[in-house]
Amino acid sequence: MTAGEHIPQEDLALYAMHSLSADESAAIRAHLETCAECRAAVAEYSGDIALVALSVDQHTPPDGARERLMNRIAADAANPESNVVAIDAKPVNKVYASIQWSLVAAMIVLSFALLLKIGSLRIEMRQQAALIQQQSAQTARAQQILDLLTSKSAQHVALTAAQAHPQPTGRAVYLASSGSLYFQANNLAALPAGKTYELWVIPASGAAPVPAGLFQPDATGNASVILPPLPTGVPAKAFGVTMEQAQGSATPTAPILLVGAAAGE
Amino acid sequence: MSENLPNPQQAPERTDNSASGRAREAGSERVKDEALLERVAANDQSAMAEFFDRYGGLVYSIALRVLKDSGHAEDLMQEIFFQVWKKPESFVPGRGSLGAWLAVVTRNRAVDVLRRRKPDDPVDDVVLVSKTNLASEVERSSMMEKVRQVLDSLPVEQQKSVELAFFEGLTHAEIAAKTGDPLGTVKTRIRTALISVRKAIQA
Numbered sequence: 001m002t003a004g005e006h007i008p009q010e011d012l013a014l015y016a017m018h019s020l021s022a023d024e025s026a027a028i029r030a031h032l033e034t035c036a037e038c039r040a041a042v043a044e045y046s047g048d049i050a051l052v053a054l055s056v057d058q059h060t061p062p063d064g065a066r067e068r069l070m071n072r073i074a075a076d077a078a079n080p081e082s083n084v085v086a087i088d089a090k091p092v093n094k095v096y097a098s099i100q101w102s103l104v105a106a107m108i109v110l111s112f113a114l115l116l117k118i119g120s121l122r123i124e125m126r127q128q129a130a131l132i133q134q135q136s137a138q139t140a141r142a143q144q145i146l147d148l149l150t151s152k153s154a155q156h157v158a159l160t161a162a163q164a165h166p167q168p169t170g171r172a173v174y175l176a177s178s179g180s181l182y183f184q185a186n187n188l189a190a191l192p193a194g195k196t197y198e199l200w201v202i203p204a205s206g207a208a209p210v211p212a213g214l215f216q217p218d219a220t221g222n223a224s225v226i227l228p229p230l231p232t233g234v235p236a237k238a239f240g241v242t243m244e245q246a247q248g249s250a251t252p253t254a255p256i257l258l259v260g261a262a263a264g265e
Numbered sequence: 266m267s268e269n270l271p272n273p274q275q276a277p278e279r280t281d282n283s284a285s286g287r288a289r290e291a292g293s294e295r296v297k298d299e300a301l302l303e304r305v306a307a308n309d310q311s312a313m314a315e316f317f318d319r320y321g322g323l324v325y326s327i328a329l330r331v332l333k334d335s336g337h338a339e340d341l342m343q344e345i346f347f348q349v350w351k352k353p354e355s356f357v358p359g360r361g362s363l364g365a366w367l368a369v370v371t372r373n374r375a376v377d378v379l380r381r382r383k384p385d386d387p388v389d390d391v392v393l394v395s396k397t398n399l400a401s402e403v404e405r406s407s408m409m410e411k412v413r414q415v416l417d418s419l420p421v422e423q424q425k426s427v428e429l430a431f432f433e434g435l436t437h438a439e440i441a442a443k444t445g446d447p448l449g450t451v452k453t454r455i456r457t458a459l460i461s462v463r464k465a466i467q468a
C-alpha cells in the first residue's frame with residue numbers, strides 16, 4: 001500500500017474482527033489515523049460484528065456475579081486513590097497543558113492495559129488452580145489405593161465361582177474403616193447384551209447387600225473395580241458378584257456367580 | 266443497595282410488537298442508556314446495578330460462546346463492566362447503540378483472551394455504526410433470530426470461516442492453513458458473510 005491508497009475492504013473487515021496478525025493490524029491502525037474513509041468502513045464492519053455476536057445462545061450470568069461486581073465497585077468507590085484520572089484545577093500554560101493531557105491520556109491507556117492484564121492473569125491463575133486441583137485429586141486417589149493394598153487391617157478375600165466348575169475367580173481387598181475396596185476378577189464369561197456384572201458387599205451385620213460397582217470383563221475375561229463409592233465403617237462378612245441388567249440393580253438377583261467369605265467373619 | 270434495585274427481567278412483558286412500537290421502545294431505551302451512563306459517570310453505584318441487569322446476560326453469553334468456560338466468561342464480564350464503571354466515557358453516545366458496542370468489545374476481548382494476546386490493543390477505541398438498539402429484550406431477541414437465519418443461509422464454507430474467525434478466534438492465515446483454502450478466499454468469505462448480515466438486517 002502506498003500513501004493515498006485505501007486498505008482493501010477484506011483487510012478492514014479482518015482488522016475489525018481482530019483476525020489479522022499483530023504486524024498487519026499495526027500497519028492498518030497507522031493508516032486509519034489519517035484516513036476517515038477507512039475508519040468509517042471499520043465502523044461499519046464493527047456494526048456487523050455486533051450483529052453476529054448477537055446470534056449466540058443467551059445465558060444468565062452465574063449466581064453471585066452481580067453481587068461480586070457490585071462489591072468490587074463499592075470497594076473501588078470507597079478508595080478514591082484508585083481513580084484513573086486525577087483532575088488538576090491549577091492554571092497551566094498551553095504547552096504544559098498539552099504535555100499534561102498527553103500524560104493523562106497515556107495514563108488512561110496504561111490503566112486500561114493494566115486492568116486487562118489483571119483480567120488475563122486472573123484467568124491464567126484459575127486455569128493453574130484447576131490443574132493443581134486435578135493433580136492433587138489424582139495423587140490422593142493413588143495414595144488411597146496404596147494404603148488399601150498395604151494395610152494390615154485390610155480384608156483379603158478370594159472369590160470363586162459358585163458353580164460346579166469354578167474357572168472364574170475374583171479377589172477383593174476391603175478396608176471397612178475407610179470404605180475402600182479393590183476388586184479384581186479373572187476368567188469371567190462374556191456378558192449377554194444388555195447385562196452387566198455387579199459386585200456386592202455383604203455386611204457382617206446382616207443388613208442388605210451393598211452395591212459396590214458395575215463392571216464388564218475385557219476380551220480375556222478380566223475386570224476390576226477400584227475404590228467404588230461405599231459407606232465407611234461397614235464390616236463385611238462376604239462379597240458376591242451377580243449378573244444384572246445393564247443399568248445395575250439395588251438388590252442382587254440370583255444366582256450369585258462369585259462369592260467369597262471375608263476372613264475372621 | 267443493589268438488592269433493592271428492580272430487575273428488568275422481572276418487568277411485565279411488552280405487548281406492542283408493531284414496527285412503530287419497537288421504534289418508540291428503541292428510542293426510549295437509547296435515552297435510558299445515555300441517562301444510565303451519565304449516572305455511572307457520576308459514580309452512582311445503583312446505575313451500575315441497572316446497567317448489569319440490562320446487559321449482563323448479553324456480555325456473559327458472548328464471552329461464554331467464545332471462551333467456552335463459565336469461569337473465564339464471568340471474569341471477562343466482570344472486567345468489562347468494571348471498565349465501564351472506571352471509564353464510562355469509553356462509549357460515546359450517538360456513534361451506535363450501547364448494546365452493540367458492548368457486544369463488539371466483549372467478542373474482541375474474548376478473542377484476545379483466547380490468544381493470550383497482550384491486552385494493549387486499542388480495541389476500547391471501538392467505534393461502530395449500528396442502527397440497532399439492543400437494550401430492549403424484545404428488540405434483541407428479534408434481531409438474534411434474523412441474524413441466525415442469515416448465518417444459517419450462508420454457504421457452508423462461509424459459515425465455517427465465520428465460525429473459525431469469529432468464535433474460535435483464528436486469524437485468516439490460521440484459517441487458510443486449517444482449511445487448505447487460499448488466503449484471499451478466506452478473506453473474501455469472511456467479508457462477504459459480514460456484508461450479507463448487514464444487508465439482511467437493513468432490508
